[in-house]
Each structure stands twice: as C-alpha cells, then as structure tokens.
Amino acid sequence: xxxxxxxxxxxxxxxxxxxxxxxxxxxxxxxxxxxxxxxxxxxxxxxxxxxxxxxxxxxxxxxxxxxxxxxxxxxxxxxxxxxxxxxxxxxxxxxxxxxxxxxxxxxxxxxxxxxxxxxxxxxxxxxxxxxxxxxxxxxxxxxxxxxxxxxxxxxxxxxxxxxxxxxxxxxxxxxxxxxxxxxxxxxxxxxxxxxxxxxxxxxxxxxxxxxxxx
Amino acid sequence: xxxxxxxxxxxxxxxxxxxxxxxxxxxxxxxxxxxxxxxxxxxxxxxxxxxxxxxxxxxxxxxxxxxxxxxxxxxxxxxxxxxxxxxxxxxxxxxxxxxxxxxxxxxxxxxxxxxxxxxxxxxxxxxxxxxxxxxxxxxxxxxxxxxxxxxxxxxxxxxxxxxxxxxxxxxxxxxxxxxxxxxxxxxxxxxxxxxxxxxxxxxxxxxxxxxxxx
DNA sequence: AAATTAAATATCGTATACAATATCCAATGT
DNA sequence: ACATTGGATATTGTATACGATATTTAATTT
Numbered sequence: 359x360x361x362x363x364x365x366x367x368x369x370x371x372x373x374x375x376x377x378x379x380x381x382x383x384x385x386x387x388x389x390x391x392x393x394x395x396x397x398x399x400x401x402x403x404x405x406x407x408x409x410x411x412x413x414x415x416x417x418x419x420x421x422x423x424x425x426x427x428x429x430x431x432x433x434x435x436x437x438x439x440x441x442x443x444x445x446x447x448x449x450x451x452x453x454x455x456x457x458x459x460x461x462x463x464x465x466x467x468x469x470x471x472x473x474x475x476x477x478x479x480x481x482x483x484x485x486x487x488x489x490x491x492x493x494x495x496x497x498x499x500x501x502x503x504x505x506x507x508x509x510x511x512x513x514x515x516x517x518x519x520x521x522x523x524x525x526x527x528x529x530x531x532x533x534x535x536x537x538x539x540x541x542x543x544x545x546x547x548x549x550x551x552x553x554x555x556x557x558x559x560x561x562x563x564x565x566x567x568x569x570x571x572x
Numbered sequence: 573x574x575x576x577x578x579x580x581x582x583x584x585x586x587x588x589x590x591x592x593x594x595x596x597x598x599x600x601x602x603x604x605x606x607x608x609x610x611x612x613x614x615x616x617x618x619x620x621x622x623x624x625x626x627x628x629x630x631x632x633x634x635x636x637x638x639x640x641x642x643x644x645x646x647x648x649x650x651x652x653x654x655x656x657x658x659x660x661x662x663x664x665x666x667x668x669x670x671x672x673x674x675x676x677x678x679x680x681x682x683x684x685x686x687x688x689x690x691x692x693x694x695x696x697x698x699x700x701x702x703x704x705x706x707x708x709x710x711x712x713x714x715x716x717x718x719x720x721x722x723x724x725x726x727x728x729x730x731x732x733x734x735x736x737x738x739x740x741x742x743x744x745x746x747x748x749x750x751x752x753x754x755x756x757x758x759x760x761x762x763x764x765x766x767x768x769x770x771x772x773x774x775x776x777x778x779x780x781x782x783x784x785x786x
Numbered sequence: 787a788a789a790t791t792a793a794a795t796a797t798c799g800t801a802t803a804c805a806a807t808a809t810c811c812a813a814t815g816t
Numbered sequence: 817a818c819a820t821t822g823g824a825t826a827t828t829g830t831a832t833a834c835g836a837t838a839t840t841t842a843a844t845t846t
Contacts (some may be wrong), residue, residue, distance in 0.1 A: 367829075367830070368830095392798075393798090401830075402830055403831070404618070405829080407618075407622060408622060411582070411629070412625045412626075414626075415630060417720040418719065423797075423799090424797080425838075426628045426798075439716045440717050442715060444719055481733075487823095501657065502631075502649070502650065503653040503657045504657055527642055546653075563757060580799070582799085582800095616800055616801045617802095618799080618801065620793075621828095637807095638827080638829075639807090639808075790845075790846090791843080794840105794842090796838085797839090798836080798838085799834105799835090799837090800836095801833080804829105804830085804831075804832090805829090805830085806828080806829075807829095809821105811826085813817080813821085813822085814819105815820080816836090
C-alpha cells in the first residue's frame with residue numbers, strides 16, 4: 359500500500375489563491391481579507407498568512423503593514439511582462455542546455471510518438487509531456503537559480519479558451535522542431551523556436567483577454 | 573516630529589536570516605530549527621514561519637513537511653549561478669531602458685560628481701548611489717516582472733573583503749561608461765558594460781570565497 | 787451643517803495552546 | 817551483537833487568544 363501524500367494547508371491555500379488571482383476572480387487592487395479567506399477555506403488565519411508571504415514573494419499580491427494584502431492587477435500588461443520574462447529565461451535555458459549537449463533523444467522520441475499517435479493522447483497526457491519537456495530543459499541548463507525562476511514562472515496566466523487540444527497539437531510540432539535543433543547543437547535557433555513557442559502561448563492568452571471584454 | 577517606520581518582525585527576521593545564510597553562518601544543508609531561531613531572536617515562531625515562506629520562495633532554504641527547513645548550499649556554484657542570472661536580468665533591463673530612451677542625465681551627473689569629488693563620498697554614499705542607479709534602470713525597463721526579479725536578486729551574496737571603497741571607485745567609472753552608452757542609445761554595448769560590471773562583482777566575491785578557504 | 791473628537795468595531799501582528807508527526811532511546815526478543 | 821518495537825521527547829502544523837493599529841460611526845463643538 360502506497361503512502362498518501364499529505365499536502366500542507368499553506369500549499370493548498372497558496373495554489374488556490376494563486377489560481378483565483380490568475381483567473382481574474384478578484385478585482386484588480388481588491389483587498390484580500392485574511393479573516394474572510396480563512397473562513398471561506400475553513401482554516402485558521404495562520405496558514406493563510408503563510409500563503410500570503412509566498413504569493414507576495416512571487417509578485418501576485420502586495421502586503422501593507424497593518425492594512426492587509428491587495429491583489430496585483432492581472433491585465434494585458436502583466437501577461438505581456440510575465441511572458442517576456444519567460445521568453446528570456448526559457449530561451450536562456452534552451453541555449454544553455456543545448457551548449458551542454460543535453461541528450462534530447464528520449465524527449466524527441468516521446469514527441470514523435472505523440473505526433474504520430476494523437477488519438478492515444480488525452481489533454482492530461484499532453485500537459486504532462488509539455489511539462490516534462492520544459493522541466494527537463496530547465497534542469498539541463500544546470501543553473502539552480504535559473505531553475506527556480508522558471509519553476510515559479512510556470513505558475514502564470516494560462517489559456518482556457520476551449521481550444522487546449524489544438525494548442526497542444528501545435529506545441530508538439532514546435533517542440534519537435536526545437537528538440538531537433540538542440541540535438542544538432544544549434545543553440546541560437548533552438549532558442550528562437552522556444553521564443554516563438556512561448557510567444558504563441560502568450561498571444562492565445564491575450565486573445566482570451568480580448569474576448570472576455572467583448 | 574516625523575513618524576518612525578515600524579518594520580514587521582517577519583521582515584526583520586527574513587533579512588536577518590537571509591544575511592546569515594549568505595554570510596555562510598550556517599553549514600550547508602543545516603537544519604534551521606524554528607524553535608531555536610524564535611527563541612534566539614526573542615520572538616514567537618509565527619513570524620519566523622512567515623520568514624521561512626519568503627526565504628523558501630527566494631530560494632535560500634528548502635521546506636520539508638513536518639521536518640523543518642534546511643539551508644541551501646551557498647558555495648561557488650551558487651554564487652556563479654546567482655550572478656549569471658543577475659547578468660542576464662540586469663543586462664536585459666539596461667537594454668530595455670536604453671531602447672526606451674530613458675533619460676540618464678541625472679544619474680550621469682551624480683556619477684560624475686562622485687568621480688570628481690571622491691573625498692566627499694562615504695561608503696554609504698557610494699552604496700546609495702550604486703543602488704539608485706540600478707533601481708532606476710530596473711524601473712526604466714518598464715517590466716513589472718523583471719523589476720520584481722531584480723529586486724529579489726539584489727539580495728544576494730556580497731563582498732566583504734575590506735576593499736569595498738576601491739570596488740566602489742571602480743564601479744563609478746563603470747557606471748559612467750555604461751550611462752554614457754545608454755545616453756547615446758547604444759543598448760547592446762551598454763548591456764555589455766553592465767555584464768562586465770556584474771562579472772567583476774562576482775569575481776570579487778568568488779575571490780573572497782577562495783581566500784576564506786586558505 | 788461641517789469639522790473634529792471619541793467610542794465602538796474590525797483587522798492585523800504576534801504570542802501561545804494544542805494536536806499530529808517525527809525523532810530518539812531504552813527495553814525486548816532473536 | 818543486532819534488529820525491532822513501544823513509549824517518552826521534541827518539533828512541526830494549525831488553531832486560538834490577546835494586544836495594537838486602523839477604520840467606522842456617533843457625538844460634540846464651532
């Protein structure tokens with residue numbers, strides 16, 4: 359029998375709040391009531407305060423002495439800023455991983471399999487594959503600080519426009535292109551493909567922002 | 573009479589612990605006892621726990637469920653990783669600020685004054701000037717996410733070899749060189765000077781690591 | 787009526803209390 | 817001697833308590 363993983367309340371709360379903020383469930387600049395959230399989630403204020411510290415360090419809320427927390431404005435500018443940084447950081451990771459001759463054959467084979475057998479892949483499968491490709495590259499870049507930054511930036515705005523499957527199908531093609539360039543040691547071009555890949559993600563999200571307004 | 577700024581305990585504790593970690597006062601991988609630290613600092617465990625959340629998000633400690641926190645290994649690799657990222661991020665900030673035609677004349681004048689009147693500048697003055705130059709550029713880059721990252725990265729390893737004044741004198745020259753390039757709109761070269769500037773900082777710190785071992 | 791003050795209320799920051807988990811150590815059995 | 821187990825001890829995670837700050841509301845003064 360395998361042990362069940364107990365997740366600390368603070369982590370659940372952090373994830374819940376982060377998700378809500380990124381989903382735009384709070385008005386920009388809205389005050390986050392510690393008491394309110396604690397009672398809403400059925401916990402005491404202590405773990406919520408801890409979650410606030412994390413979210414503040416991640417840049418999603420601001421803490422003001424004796425005046426509670428306020429949510430940052432998750433608007434188009436935020437999304438753009440966020441993804442421009444992801445482009446810089448993920449690009450750097452690809453560049454470094456390539457120059458360190460990271461062996462991408464396993465990832466490439468997985469992508470090829472996904473491309474050739476789309477009927478066997480669920481949304482979750484694609485998401486898992488996508489995440490594995492990115493995290494593998496982060497690690498291969500061999501810079502602890504870069505890895506941490508990318509891990510944090512992974513928690514960012516994401517698409518929810520109903521076309522996730524289509525996006526994933528395109529993603530697989532982009533990943534194949536990028537991994538092939540990595541395999542041949544072409545660091546600069548691999549980075550460019552990564553840049554375009556993330557830019558496309560960003561545009562999808564910006565598009566859903568536009569749509570929401572109409 | 574002007575109001576005294578009250579600093580929350582959690583922030584004092586965060587700063588204290590971060591400083592201690594970066595100064596190498598904890599063995600690598602050493603456990604941070606919540607109870608111990610709380611009693612050492614004369615506070616309860618609550619604000620210490622909050623500090624832990626922040627430090628974990630900043631990447632200086634790891635938190636393990638029910639097993640406390642352990643300090644990350646602040647060795648040469650960490651320093652190198654850290655500064656390579658600062659180079660990437662600060663370089664990007666300079667590049668962006670330049671292309672946005674940020675007006676550097678005020679900063680340049682201050683640097684010139686410092687260069688011409690070194691006798692009027694204390695260590696604190698230099699530190700303040702240094703920080704102002706960097707933060708100004710961060711803001712001028714006009715990317716909120718980048719700004720937050722740089723703010724965090726400012727809390728990193730620092731020199732303490734007794735030659736701080738000499739370092740600052742060199743820094744002023746480097747800043748003048750960089751700001752001049754920014755003024756003339758030469759983003760790429762300005763970035764290179766920033767890169768060299770931070771690399772020199774890094775090497776000083778790495779040097780003091782070497783010295784400590786001998 | 788407008789401005790100011792004072793009391794009541796709510797919320798925050800920190801300390802303490804309590805329950806759950808992990809660690810240590812001695813006693814037991816092989 | 818070595819491994820195992822059961823309980824004592826310590827430390828963590830979460831809840832609650834308490835004092836301080838901020839906010840709101842009502843009363844008072846001009």
